[in-house]
Amino acid sequence: MFCNCALHRRGVFKLAAAFAAAVGTAEANSAEAQSASPFVSGSGGALPARSEFVVRGGHVLTIDPNVGDLPNGQVHVRDGAIVAVGSNLNAPNVPVIEARDMIVMPGFIDTHWHLWCTALRLIVRADDPKEGYFPTTVRVGRHYTPQDSYIGVRLGVAEGLLSGITTVHDWSHNTVSPEHADAEIQALKDLGVRARFSYGTAQGYPADKTMDLAELARVQKQGTAGDGMLSIGACLRTPGPAGARGAIPVDLFRTEFDAVRKLGLQATIRCGPKNLIDLMGRNNLLGPDMLLVHPQGMTGDELKMIGDTKSPWSIAPVIEMSYSAVRNGTIQYSELNAMGVQLGLSIDASAATNADFFNVMRALMWSDWQRTGTPLRLKPKRLVELATIEGAKLLGIADKTGSLTPGKRADLVMIRTKDINMAPVRDPYYAIAFQSQPSNVDTVLVDGRMLVRGGKLIAVDVPTLVREAAASARGVEERASRT
Numbered sequence: 272m273f274c275n276c277a278l279h280r281r282g283v284f285k286l287a288a289a290f291a292a293a294v295g296t297a298e299a300n301s302a303e304a305q306s307a308s309p310f311v312s313g314s315g316g317a318l319p320a321r322s323e324f325v326v327r328g329g330h331v332l333t334i335d336p337n338v339g340d341l342p343n344g345q346v347h348v349r350d351g352a353i354v355a356v357g358s359n360l361n362a363p364n365v366p367v368i369e370a371r372d373m374i375v376m377p378g379f380i381d382t383h384w385h386l387w388c389t390a391l392r393l394i395v396r397a398d399d400p401k402e403g404y405f406p407t408t409v410r411v412g413r414h415y416t417p418q419d420s421y422i423g424v425r426l427g428v429a430e431g432l433l434s435g436i437t438t439v440h441d442w443s444h445n446t447v448s449p450e451h452a453d454a455e456i457q458a459l460k461d462l463g464v465r466a467r468f469s470y471g472t473a474q475g476y477p478a479d480k481t482m483d484l485a486e487l488a489r490v491q492k493q494g495t496a497g498d499g500m501l502s503i504g505a506c507l508r509t510p511g512p513a514g515a516r517g518a519i520p521v522d523l524f525r526t527e528f529d530a531v532r533k534l535g536l537q538a539t540i541r542c543g544p545k546n547l548i549d550l551m552g553r554n555n556l557l558g559p560d561m562l563l564v565h566p567q568g569m570t571g572d573e574l575k576m577i578g579d580t581k582s583p584w585s586i587a588p589v590i591e592m593s594y595s596a597v598r599n600g601t602i603q604y605s606e607l608n609a610m611g612v613q614l615g616l617s618i619d620a621s622a623a624t625n626a627d628f629f630n631v632m633r634a635l636m637w638s639d640w641q642r643t644g645t646p647l648r649l650k651p652k653r654l655v656e657l658a659t660i661e662g663a664k665l666l667g668i669a670d671k672t673g674s675l676t677p678g679k680r681a682d683l684v685m686i687r688t689k690d691i692n693m694a695p696v697r698d699p700y701y702a703i704a705f706q707s708q709p710s711n712v713d714t715v716l717v718d719g720r721m722l723v724r725g726g727k728l729i730a731v732d733v734p735t736l737v738r739e740a741a742a743s744a745r746g747v748e749e750r751a752s753r754t
Contacts (some may be wrong), residue, residue: 287753300378308453310421314736318463319729320353321400321719325362328684329370330699334377334660334674337673339483340699350683351719354417355677366499372689373713376655377674378682380435380614380662383539383585386418386441387455388412389621393744397623398594405516412445412474414750417454419743420445426740429731430626431464434709435684435716438465439663439673440585440617441508442539442564447473449486459501463730465682467666471541472615473515478519482507486531490491491534500718504562505531505538510551521554537562537667539585543599544610547562552576559583562665564617565591566607567599572605573692578610583665587619588634588656594623600627602638604649628708632658638703651704673716685714701727 324347331344347354347362355362378382397400424441431439435623436470441459446452452470459466470490472482482505491503507527511518531538539562542548548569551557557580566584571576577584584607591602615632618624632654639649663673672682686703688696690711696702715723721728 294304296366309450310418310457312422312425312461312739314425314739315461315477315730316730316732318461318722319720322366323325323349324366324368325360325682326368326370326685329373329375330688331356332374332376332655332699333676335676336678338674342383344375345752346675346681346683347542348716348719349678351680353677353679353681356363357673366712370685370714372687374686374688375675376684376686376699376704377659377672378715379435379658380438380615380666380673380703381431381617382428382440382562382662382665383442383587383617383619383630384431384439385444385620385622386424386427386439386458387415387443387445387451389423389430390419390740390744391423391622391747393741394678394748395622396403404594406618408445408622409474411747411751413447413448414754415445415451417448417450418445419747420451421454422739422743424455425462425731426736427621427626427678428459428462428464429728429733429736430621431628432462432627432715432717432722432728433712433726434628435686435712435715436618436626436628437684437715438463438666440466440467440469440504440666442469442471444471444506444541445474445588446471446483448609449483449489450488452490456501459585461718463500463720465500465503465668465672465717467502471506472508476508478508478513479523481523481617482527483526486533487531487536490610491536491660492612496623498718499671502538502666505534507531507538507540509540509542509544509547510554510556511544511547517541518544521550521556525554525556527559532560536560539564543567543595546573548573548576552580559613564619565595565599566603567591567595567601569603569606574606574610575606577612583613583615585665586618586635587613587617587631588638589624589631590619592634592638599723601642602635604635604639605643613661613665615655615665616657627709628658629703629709632704643752654670654704655700681719682718684712686711687713 298510303432326346331341345360347360395407397406470487508519510521510524537560541564562583564585636649660673663669693706
């Protein structure tokens, strides 16, 4: 809660008044924006404005080796930027947010997440041959309206915020139309999250047809205008032999990849097929601007290709352990980490799992321990780095976020340490890796805006959003069943 001590009472009242004024201004702006937007949700609220405050008294994990960790630290934020971090900051008359008995750290950074399909939890049934994730998304994807995509992204991001995720990589592999892309981008902006939107193609898109590259360029130009909260990428279909699920010819893939490179964007593909990396390496399709997903099943020669080209990887350990280990093999984290390859963590698909980033960290830790037979080989602090600063580096935004460094934007979370599943805490990194869960997340700030407080979303009416998501999924299923 806010500090109520006499010394800071005046600052607290000023902060509350500032937030109240900010909400009033934001409501007016939000109403104006909604009247101009075709994507409407009854679950929406006003985003608080940025202000000035000091987060005080928490165990601050800066994830910045030059600043270090502070058992009784302070973080001074002004207009969305981190002004200073220290143990005894000189910030008289600045409102205080009390963080006593909490871990204060950078927000988590997701590097690969299919948000459009979140509401399909209603009908997806694990890896069932008929009702599993892939058959379901292929069957119903083309029946999505832009409003369905908008609702799905809102549902996924809202859950992610409650897990302490402050940056998402919206890996849109059902971009049915330009309006669908606009809907997903609008949802990201309306929720206030920092985001990468990777433009893709629709489910079932013809394997002999190039993606809409003109629209990609349009989205890059329009989507990145504004406050720097959004960046653009491109999710491409996987190159491979004719008939392979979701694969396109190598020459067509090269055409798309060359166009993405000319726009200066990072491309990304989902891996899995055997010998895929060999195919890409022999065709000079690897490199730092090709973000690969699911590091499994590579041969020694393929790993060498990755090491030589420094192609980055997003790891989705929950999905990779529970869904694809039988098909694709174990997660090859240790090999990639030893080569210095840039790595990040991800949720993957909310329709098949949930947005628990603590569980993502644990799953990678368990997978690595099982492979190596060595407990604590993958250290808790390294897990937190992978979830924060390493993800920021992978997405090219480490100058903005990923650590609590003065000059960066204020993306931070506060995690309660006196909750029954957490207490008592000795080592905060160990507690995060072994004990923490989304219910322990007390406060989330993105770019200085307080989006979660007391474990509750500030700008989202959750019951209404849940009703909208259920109605959306039922409607999509009904339309698909008629074809």
